[in-house]
Amino acid sequence: MTTTPRDLDRLAQRVKRHRMEQYPSRDAAAEAAGITRNTWKRVEEGQEVRESTYAKIDKALGWAIGSCIAITEGGNPVVAEPGSSDTSAVAQTPTAAMTEEEARRAVFEAARAKMPASTPIGALDAFGDELVEILRRAGVVRDGD
Known part of the structure; x- marks a missing residue:
């Protein structure tokens, strides 16, 4: 499996x-x-x-969550709505898709950063499965690769 290399210097x-x-x-x-x-x-x-750090930087800079990652993949940041606490919009990259493995890694990083350490692994897996399916339907996660 190949993944798109990230351009961290651009970011x-x-x-x-x-x-x-x-x-x-x-x-x-x-x-x-x-x-x-x-x-x-x-x-x-x-x-x-x-990954969770990039999201914090997005928010501090007034960008929609996902903007830092989009920049590393050749895209541009998306400005979050002024005064809005809703930063759920995801910045679009030129390919606007990630592999299931990348999505699961992002779920793991977010869960590790925000969920209690006592959260059962089964609950994390179920959450991850549901989120990946939602992202797949939205065209953010691509099949295969």
Whole structure:
């Protein structure tokens, strides 16, 4: 199975440029995102971080969730609605699809970041199965590969 390589340098440039327009410092941006300064620095240096971190950066920069990933895949960020707490819109990439494995990895990262450690594995699996099916119907997850 092949996956699309991520262009983390492209993301680093876009995040840094946008951050400098919105925040007086890297510290301020990291605080707004709820991550450490060092984690924000890793992104601006083109190093990989957790999927959940990209979502936090999206929100801090006023982008729809999925924008950072879209940038790494050659797409562009989607601006979230001003004043809206609904950041559920997913940024579109040129292919606008991910493999089932990529979707399951994203579900795992989100669950690890947000769900209690006591959540049974079976419940996580059932949640993951349902979410992947929803994403497949929406055309975000492609079959095969």
